[in-house]
Amino acid sequence: MPLNQNQFLKYLQKNLSPKQKILIAISCGIDSTVLYDLINKSQFFDLKNIFYIFFDHQKRVEGKYEIEKFINYYGLNKKNTFIRKLKLGKKETSFQNKARAARYNYILKLSKILGTDEVFLGHHLDDLKESYFLRKIQSSNVLGLSNVFNEKFEKLNIHRPLVEYSKTQIKAYAGKNKLIWFEDRSNFELDYTRNKVRSYLSSNSKISQSIKKDMSNYQDMKFLVNFYSSYFERLSKKRFEIKVQEFKHLNNTLQMIAVQSLYYSLRFSLKKQPRNENINNFVDAVLGPNNKFRAKKSVFGGKIGFFGKKLCLNLT
Structure with missing residues (x-):
């Protein structure tokens, strides 16, 4: 052309x-x-x-x-x-x-x-x-x-x-x-x-x-960039509510993609992007068997804990 x-x-x-x-x-x-x-x-x-x-x-x-x-x-x-x-x-x-x-x-x-x-x-x-x-x-x-x-x-x-x-x-x-x-x-x-x-x-x-x-080969996958929005709701510039029940219904691969999508949306706010082990740590922090959330849990770029009755990711 x-x-x-x-x-x-x-x-x-x-x-x-x-x-x-x-x-x-x-x-x-x-x-x-x-x-x-x-x-x-x-x-x-x-x-x-x-x-x-x-x-x-x-x-x-x-x-x-x-x-x-x-x-x-x-x-x-x-x-x-x-x-x-x-x-x-x-x-x-x-x-x-x-x-x-x-x-x-x-x-x-x-x-x-x-x-x-x-x-x-x-x-x-x-x-x-x-x-x-x-x-x-x-x-x-x-x-x-x-x-x-x-x-x-x-x-x-x-x-x-x-x-x-x-x-x-x-x-x-x-x-x-x-x-x-x-x-x-x-x-x-x-x-x-x-x-x-x-x-x-x-x-x-x-x-x-x-x-x-x-x-x-990757062009048809552009829709994934906003995949996180169904599982993470932005409450403020540095706080996202984690929709735990919806997140639990995803298989592990889609949970990983949802978290990757969230971090990708924040790429201009973060100094670097997370590695796979960081993504796994995030998923485990939300769904892990010992997850009582009595204290905030550190994840890549912030901490997960309750804000009122809502489980949230708080960016640092």
């Missing part, structure tokens, strides 16, 4: 209304530049309803100047433009994961202020393959593999209209339309695991193709 204005407009017409407000995350790289250009040229939205968010990770001195140049070159409405500086340190081994969580959380906060639930990101097909491959080698569970790029983040609708297009197609569009963008040199540094994966996949086309086939 070709990447052009007609195809992009079809996506907008199918998924959004011209009267809606949208927020576009722009990195100044080629992907988000192409995304911006497609949205801008579509004339689908009223310009006053298009907002832009830039993140300055403060890892590169030139970063803030690139943002300024991008805004001025493309003539963005400065009243609708937001720049967020992130302070995450320069030597953190998990910098990319922490930066991603910080970006999503700020986008959520900003979206509430702007009154929009529609967020556009510039991820493409090659990004999807990289993320899938990373989760595969990290032994991610079925939830992680079936929902590599989520369409929801809390109440936000996450739009990735370029996800069906390769980097090659994006470069072709940028060249044809004579776009200007900035390359982030950190994308080529092999200090980060994702960059190593990107380098590996770009030089192994057969592996890249097999990943695309493998991904399709």
